[in-house]
Amino acid sequence: MSRPTGRTRISRDKLVGVVVALACLAFSAVGMKVYDSPEFMYVDGIRNEPITIEQSELTVGDVAVGTRLVDDGEVKAETTGMFVVVTATLAVPGSQKVIMNKAQLITRTRTYDSWSGAVLSAGPGFADTEQLVFEVDPGQIDDLTLEIWSAGIVHGFYARGRIHLGITAANAEQWRQAAAGRELPYQISGTTVALP
Amino acid sequence: MIWSDLRILVLDTGRVWWRTLPQILSVFLLGWVAARLAQALAVRVGEWNTWPALVIFTLGLLSQLVAIVVILQIVGRELGVRDLVPESEAVADDRDTSLTRLVSITLLPFLGIYAAFGEVQARATQLTNEQLLRNGAFASDVPSVLGDLNALSTQHPWQLFAGLGALYLLRRGLDLVHDRTGWRLLGIAVALVESFFLLVIILGGIRVFQQARIWLEGRMFMAWLDALKNAVLDALSVISIRLPELVTRLADFLAEEVWPLFWEALAQPIIWLAVAALVFGSAVLSLAELWRKGEPYLARVPGSTVFATHAERRRAKGKQPPPAGVGRAAVELKEAFFSDIDDKYLPTFHSLRLILRAGVVFLGSYVAVYSAIEMASAGVDMLTDRLSGGRDISFWYAFGPWIGLLPDLLFEPLRICLLAVAFRRCLELFWARSHEEAANFPDPLGLEDPLPVGDAPAAAAQPIGAGEGSR
Numbered sequence: 001m002s003r004p005t006g007r008t009r010i011s012r013d014k015l016v017g018v019v020v021a022l023a024c025l026a027f028s029a030v031g032m033k034v035y036d037s038p039e040f041m042y043v044d045g046i047r048n049e050p051i052t053i054e055q056s057e058l059t060v061g062d063v064a065v066g067t068r069l070v071d072d073g074e075v076k077a078e079t080t081g082m083f084v085v086v087t088a089t090l091a092v093p094g095s096q097k098v099i100m101n102k103a104q105l106i107t108r109t110r111t112y113d114s115w116s117g118a119v120l121s122a123g124p125g126f127a128d129t130e131q132l133v134f135e136v137d138p139g140q141i142d143d144l145t146l147e148i149w150s151a152g153i154v155h156g157f158y159a160r161g162r163i164h165l166g167i168t169a170a171n172a173e174q175w176r177q178a179a180a181g182r183e184l185p186y187q188i189s190g191t192t193v194a195l196p
Numbered sequence: 197m198i199w200s201d202l203r204i205l206v207l208d209t210g211r212v213w214w215r216t217l218p219q220i221l222s223v224f225l226l227g228w229v230a231a232r233l234a235q236a237l238a239v240r241v242g243e244w245n246t247w248p249a250l251v252i253f254t255l256g257l258l259s260q261l262v263a264i265v266v267i268l269q270i271v272g273r274e275l276g277v278r279d280l281v282p283e284s285e286a287v288a289d290d291r292d293t294s295l296t297r298l299v300s301i302t303l304l305p306f307l308g309i310y311a312a313f314g315e316v317q318a319r320a321t322q323l324t325n326e327q328l329l330r331n332g333a334f335a336s337d338v339p340s341v342l343g344d345l346n347a348l349s350t351q352h353p354w355q356l357f358a359g360l361g362a363l364y365l366l367r368r369g370l371d372l373v374h375d376r377t378g379w380r381l382l383g384i385a386v387a388l389v390e391s392f393f394l395l396v397i398i399l400g401g402i403r404v405f406q407q408a409r410i411w412l413e414g415r416m417f418m419a420w421l422d423a424l425k426n427a428v429l430d431a432l433s434v435i436s437i438r439l440p441e442l443v444t445r446l447a448d449f450l451a452e453e454v455w456p457l458f459w460e461a462l463a464q465p466i467i468w469l470a471v472a473a474l475v476f477g478s479a480v481l482s483l484a485e486l487w488r489k490g491e492p493y494l495a496r497v498p499g500s501t502v503f504a505t506h507a508e509r510r511r512a513k514g515k516q517p518p519p520a521g522v523g524r525a526a527v528e529l530k531e532a533f534f535s536d537i538d539d540k541y542l543p544t545f546h547s548l549r550l551i552l553r554a555g556v557v558f559l560g561s562y563v564a565v566y567s568a569i570e571m572a573s574a575g576v577d578m579l580t581d582r583l584s585g586g587r588d589i590s591f592w593y594a595f596g597p598w599i600g601l602l603p604d605l606l607f608e609p610l611r612i613c614l615l616a617v618a619f620r621r622c623l624e625l626f627w628a629r630s631h632e633e634a635a636n637f638p639d640p641l642g643l644e645d646p647l648p649v650g651d652a653p654a655a656a657a658q659p660i661g662a663g664e665g666s667r
Contacts, residue, residue, distance in 0.1 A: 016198075020560065021557045024560035027567065029462075155588075155589050156588075160586075
């Protein structure tokens with residue numbers, strides 16, 4: 001077996017060096033992309049179970065669907081799509097007031113902003129219950145998930161509550177049928193109670 | 197070859213970090229504490245008046261830059277970077293003893309880096325946020341630093357320009373007096389005025405630039421250019437491959453994906469290295485060429501380095517004493533402007549050129565190690581964020597700087613050590629290239645094959661710790 005000449009070896013070494021150097025650059029580029037610091041973390045939960053978020057306890061309760069929102073027998077709003085009304089309670093056992101002023105429903109492909117703009121707000125020792133209303137496309141409700149958090153002009157690394165509402169691809173059709181032509185009782189203002 | 201580079205960069209960085217840890221941590225912490233105090237004070241003073249707040253804010257920024265420069269000096273000394281300069285080329289100047297001189301020379305590029313990679317803007321935003329949190333978003337009667345600068349640059353841009361002109365003249369005046377007297381306090385004053393000048397440009401000037409762009413976009417000729425562009429795209433649309441869409445997508449891809457990656461992952465480490473090289477002196481910057489030519493005369497010429505005094509530089513350039521009267525003023529003014537470029541911009545440019553000559557293999561390995569440190573820092577940052585569990589802004593206002601200190605304390609000194617090690621490696625590479633033919637080493641740069649003692653600079657190509665007592 002003949003040995004490669006010095007010249008060939010140097011060229012090959014150089015080539016390998018350049019290739020590895022380029023790989024190093026690619027590694028850097030990918031690394032920079034991957035390590036783009038996130039602004040928040042998710043705190044996952046399920047319905048009717050409290051999650052701890054920003055020194056408060058958030059519980060997402062009933063989920064109701066319909067096409068008309070009714071208050072005291074008066075139709076407040078009607079949609080050709082579907083209203084999803086989520087009842088949520090924010091309890092603050094700590095010493096600082098907590099406000100959850102941003103909520104959205106997400107699916108794999110859609111993001112639905114809050115229709116009502118309701119805000120959960122509770123002082124120390126109190127619990128606030130509100131109805132969060134969303135108008136959604138009935139054809140796009142698989143794995144509908146509530147995201148809720150405290151949004152401010154300035155924020156640090158914060159937590160977002162993420163609660164799956166229980167609507168899946170398997171039962172989405174039943175939810176659609178349940179919503180058709182149904183009236184939903186809706187109250188603009190929520191209720192605040194003192195914690196025991 | 198690349199494995200040698202990687203190994204030297206990683207091992208030597210770790211070793212020099214460990215050896216100098218008490219010193220560099222102390223300096224880093226001092227810089228950090230000074231910056232924090234200045235930031236807190238600037239927030240409070242800013243409620244009374246913006247300008248003194250900006251001066252204090254500048255002091256904070258300056259203290260961190262000074263810390264970086266001092267750490268680079270400590271690490272450079274430990275690595276024996278100056279020993280790489282052969283005895284006969286050693287330049288007798290005050291770069292090692294005069295911190296104010298060093299800071300005044302290296303400040304501009306360092307501040308430039310901080311501005312280019314968004315650090316200055318981030319600090320200014322932090323200042324604004326802290327003011328916002330203390331006073332509330334709707335406290336219109338309380339001045340804010342960015343708010344006042346915005347108002348000045350949008351409503352009274354000529355006042356801003358006049359102020360900048362006055363600042364520039366003040367700095368040049370101080371610079372000249374400093375050059376001639378050598379008073380260290382004046383050196384600090386020059387650095388302070390220069391930082392302040394740059395901050396006003398960065399924070400206020402950006403609004404003027406935006407205003408100018410908005411004004412430009414409203415001009416008729418911009419509509420003509422748009423019409424021309426649309427006509428070209430329409431003409432191209434007859435081609436069945438949807439060329440206009442492809443061009444737009446390609447432009448978006450380049451602007452939004454490729455450029456940020458290039459800027460962050462590639463340009464940032466290299467520019468940092470080039471600027472760090474300035475700390476070790478401009479004579480070293482031209483060393484590669486000197487070695488290559490084998491005629492290292494330049495370093496022996498008084499006035500050839502940026503560390504030389506004003507009078508030495510004039511003599512070195514063969515300039516006669518300036519004429520009297522108006523002619524003298526004109527000469528001084530011209531020189532004041534051009535010497536700024538000579539002193540601050542050209543060394544940075546030459547430094548960058550030098551670093552790029554080190555070759556793609558070295559640069560690739562350096563960029564990879566640099567990125568690994570940045571990634572580790574980001575990883576610890578993310579970890580501490582996650583351990584905090586996600587909190588409201590009042591928590592971050594109170595504890596954020598302390599939590600953020602952890603990754604900085606671990607990785608910032610390490611990053612600075614890497615800069616010094618990488619620069620030393622650059623010098624070794626240049627040395628080896630210049631001696632390649634004379635001394636036929638099989639692998640002159642490998643850790644296993646150190647340079648022959650007689651030919652090599654004292655510190656060249658030896659891993660730290662290999663020659664105990666040599667540094």
